[in-house]
Amino acid sequence: MRLSRYFLPVLKETPSEAQIVSHRLMLRAGMIKQAAAGIYSWLPLGFKVLRKLENIVHEEQTRAGHIAIQMPILQSADLWRESGRYDDYGQEMLRMQDRHGRDMLYTPTAEELVTDIFRGHVSSYKDLPLTLYQIQWKFRDEIRPRFGVMRGREFYMKDGYNFDLTKEDALHAYNRHLVSYLRTYERMGLQAIPMRADSGPIGGDNTHEFLVLADTGESEVFYDSDVVNLSLANVGNGLDSLNYDSHEDMQAIANFFTSTYARTDETHDPKIFESQVPEERRRVARGIEVGQIFYFGTKYSEAMGATVQGPDGKPVPVHMGSHGIGVSRLIGAIIEASHDDKGIIWPEGVTPFHCGIVNLKQGDEEADAACDKLYSALTALGLEPLYDDRKERAGGKFATMDLIGLPWRITVGPRGLKNGVVELTCRRTGESEELSPEAAVTKIAEIYEGIA
Amino acid sequence: MRLSRYFLPVLKETPSEAQIVSHRLMLRAGMIKQAAAGIYSWLPLGFKVLRKLENIVHEEQTRAGHIAIQMPILQSADLWRESGRYDDYGQEMLRMQDRHGRDMLYTPTAEELVTDIFRGHVSSYKDLPLTLYQIQWKFRDEIRPRFGVMRGREFYMKDGYNFDLTKEDALHAYNRHLVSYLRTYERMGLQAIPMRADSGPIGGDNTHEFLVLADTGESEVFYDSDVVNLSLANVGNGLDSLNYDSHEDMQAIANFFTSTYARTDETHDPKIFESQVPEERRRVARGIEVGQIFYFGTKYSEAMGATVQGPDGKPVPVHMGSHGIGVSRLIGAIIEASHDDKGIIWPEGVTPFHCGIVNLKQGDEEADAACDKLYSALTALGLEPLYDDRKERAGGKFATMDLIGLPWRITVGPRGLKNGVVELTCRRTGESEELSPEAAVTKIAEIYEGIA
Structure with a gap:
């Protein structure tokens, strides 16, 4: 591209509304322009990076055997009433009525809709395992959107959903996601540490958040300093030989990355921290969440009747999990992690x-x-x-x-x-x-x- | 892809709700699933085709020198009040309020927002010409959505906007779009004929619709049968040598494709038809609209204050046009044009x-x-x-x-x-x-x- 023919509206002044460096630099470099509170237009340079990240996510999900679909932006409220989440979700869900007075919403996530697709089309255990994912715009009506694309209202997100016959298979899908996410971040030049996170009202301890260490992170994190030395390069025979079908291989890599103490403040346990981690390796820092993986069993499949005929002919509700990467937010995280006082420093894998x-x-x-x-x-x-x-x-x-x-x-x-x-x-x-x-x-x- | 690992939920029965062949075949081939009236989930096979079309559109727009951006799904009503279209648009615009009671809408088109980006960042004629485009989900709250993705409510569309100093430059942008659209359709295995269309309340005759002939088309069209023999292959020295910067070359190609009689029913003139076209070449048929180009002068730039400093130092409102391709609808059009009683027949350029x-x-x-x-x-x-x-x-x-x-x-x-x-x-x-x-x-x- 010749700059004389491009549209690169860099700003000389530092915009006063931007409180963190990634927001300032994205505005100054002409990557984004605010369209409304927490809602941005992606200018040419920003869109190019967004598209690169999107492609990396697609490639790594394909490699892991996951299958891309595209669900709509608008959903009917009916499905959310079926799962019971329509009333629970609160004011972060943007609701509206269409011209016929039907209740609609701007999708914040898609467990209900993907479960509806599944139950409409899959009836036998022979069609499992199955993992469907999409990269699509989402909306959460944050009361105080801030920090640019890091905490916007409209954001671009990869959300994936696995459907499995047994808990063991679903945990394999969980591990597969963990590994594919680590590869994804690594290609983006980011170190994102999987940390044991809070599973909220669903219970169980099968959720990890991926955090990029940065002073501007919204989460307080506690970890053994050894965890930052873990790398996919130390695993097995190298990245290209990863066998996503092997339960053992995936479990081994998951263990390798999740056995060292690393927790967000919701799950942090000072007693375990002090007993397991020598004092000189204990770290308290801040982190930016760039992804989360989750196993939630049969919560949605039971509520919505997503069953398959098992090997014995009897109906079995499928075991599910959902897994997300914040694609637009990642751009902010990359800049927070890689810049100097002159501007952004793009890792080679994502440079526009x-x-x-x-x-x-x-x-x-x-x-x-x-x-x-x-x-x-x-x-x-x-x-x-x-x-x-x-x-x-x-x-x-x-x-x-x-x-x-x-x-x-x-x-x-x-x-x-x-x-x-x-x-x-x-x-x-x-x-x-x-x-x-x-x-x-x-x-x-x-x-x-x-x-x- | 091995089918045993894919998700291809083909249907044996013909779905009763589908009235036209493309809708029936997309459902039967497991490409889409209705999520709500006029709103679809794109299943793996459908998403793959959608993505191929998207890539072709990006490639041809890039070739023409147009620059990709991404504008948000949700827009603030304020900008539309500034142009005067907020009240004019009627019930097809889906409106909502956010948690703070601010009026928002699901974008049906983006003239206002792109003009706002332009006026915020461009101030000199030296930065022209400039054409920005995006491919993004749009929403029009059709009262009776039907025909699957051909007349849905949520649809995927390429919309482009040119900004030029003079009318002559803007008409060159118009011609550039005409040529790039013809190339785009040709790569998709489609013959789309540019037809003189109705410019509506804006006036002027600078708008063409691109129509694919098909019995299921929503528009009645009138044309000289010679027009179907026109091809980019007959133009100049072949496709790869197209010089998008040459006003003369683009004008010549535009003339070549638009001089033969071809009009939609809104602009059809029986007198001209009969006097210009020999009887044996007169055709009345139906067509599917898959794109439209439009020059509208200074309508938005004057209303919204999008001016640049001209060569003489005085402010000049820019000349604009907007140009759209219905990317999701194109899939329906391709199938309408290419199928038999066994199913779809994909052109090589778009096959999943x-x-x-x-x-x-x-x-x-x-x-x-x-x-x-x-x-x-x-x-x-x-x-x-x-x-x-x-x-x-x-x-x-x-x-x-x-x-x-x-x-x-x-x-x-x-x-x-x-x-x-x-x-x-x-x-x-x-x-x-x-x-x-x-x-x-x-x-x-x-x-x-x-x-x-």
Whole structure:
């Protein structure tokens, strides 16, 4: 993309309404614009990142054997009356009536609707296991929306639902989700720690929240510092050999990640914390919730009559769980975890453009030609550069590139070109090296091999 | 995808509520399930097609230089009061109040919001031309939703908005949209004819609707039979050399497609029809509207103060147009245009899976191995086969494949394998040929070259 043809409305001033850094930087980098309280338009740069995250979520869910569907934004209140949640949900549910006076709502979650799909179409245990998921806009009418996309009212969320014959199978689905979520976050350059969370009125201890450590997090968390060293790279024979069908493998990975003490404040137990964790490893910090997995057994299947014929011919209510990733909120979390005082620093896996090209002297024949050539060479390799081809001063161009956070920048100027070199700069370290344009292209291609 | 692991709830009976063939086939093929009147869940097969269409629209809009954003589902009523449309819109607009009693609505279109984004961020003519678009769920509270996704209440739509300094530039944007839409439909295997349409209360004659001829269409259309022979293939030096920046080229293509008589009943003029079109070429038929382009000048920019500083330093209200493609409705239109009594026939550009693999004797060691090998070979080429690995009778497997309409099917059985052959069948023609598994893979790969 050539910047002269793009729509990148960066702001010079820091917007006064933004209290946390991710909100400030998303506004300043022209990623979002508030449309109403807690409701945002995604401008081109923001939408590109959102779409990248969406694709990563789809890829990892597909890899785990989960199947994508798309449920509607509006739901009928009737289904929610059947489960008993219509009255329970309170003011966070946005309700309305259509022109015929029928009660409708803007979906905050979809356990009822997906259970209705299931009971309408699945009748035999032979069709299990089954996990359906979607990525769709949701709405929760927060009383005080704040922190930009981190605590908005309208948000983009992946929600998945597993249907299994037995509790054991459903717990395997739970573990499968845990592993697929860890992979998802890792590809986004995020460390999200699964923490034992509160299961609320449903009971049981089969729920984990995934938290990204950040000072601006809404949750207080307690953990053994060893937990931050756990990585999928330490598991089995590497990521690509993960066998999502193996109950044993998934259980082993789940144990590996959930045996070390890590809890949110709702489930934190000071006695266990002190007895299990040596004092020097005890940590109290704040975290941003970016996902949650949940096994809730037959709560909805019994209430809504979602049964299958079991092997013995008798009807069995299915065991279910639901599992969510906050896709739009993740963008805020990534920025909270990866920025400096100049702006955003995108991890390579989610960056909106793979690299920036800065032309120090737009209009100079040689510099223009060199930039065009770099642009074509990168594009031909399937990479997407953002070429700042405006007639601006170098300082302004650098400031914009730093603000929007592309991980790599190629700087092209007449002086360097005389020596046959351009400059390649890493946004994260600030380190630069001079190399030939061809070598710069090769290096960028190597960096993104297996990512882009 | 292996069918044993997929969720493809095909129906044996024809659903009684479905009045037109696309609705019947989408229900029978397990593509959608009604969630409420005019509101559908997209099941896996339906969602896959929806996503393919969405990607084609994104690719063609990007090619035309238009920039993707994402605006929210819910909008504040205030913006619509500013343009004067809040009261005008009537009962098709779904309105609600949030917990603080603020008037909100489920967006039916986004002229106001995109104009608000524009006026908040663009102030100079130097930032023009600019075309922003999104693909987002919309809602129109139809009094009698029917025909499945063809006339639903919640629907998925691409809506684009151009901002230009002059009327001439805006008409170039209009032509650019016309050409990009023609390319989009062509890639979907559809012939959609641009027809002069009614511009409604706004006036002017700068609007065209794109219609797919079909007996079930909601609009009566009048045209010169020559118009169905017009094709992008006859234009210039081929599709890939289209220069969207050239006013002349775009105008020439627009003229080529819009000079032959083709009008909807609102603009049909019997006198012109009879004087311009020889009797043997006059056609009266029905059509499905799958898109519309519109130039409306400064209607919104003046009402909402969307001006830029012109070259002479004075403020100028921008010239705008809006342009829509009904993405979910297109699926109905494609099926109306491409089916037979056995089921759907997907054009290669939009098929949910590139080919089916039918194993005639599941459990037979050789047949299973041959199917696995075909599956791996196709997958390795980036193609997505649907392998019917269920223990079902061949007749049932064929019926399912015919119903869901994959354009190509490879049939594998012990008898053929003894002679080293499998059978490759074209869904459209019903013709089969025997060839080696390797040759079948090569042929499928050739068919999808440049498409998949």
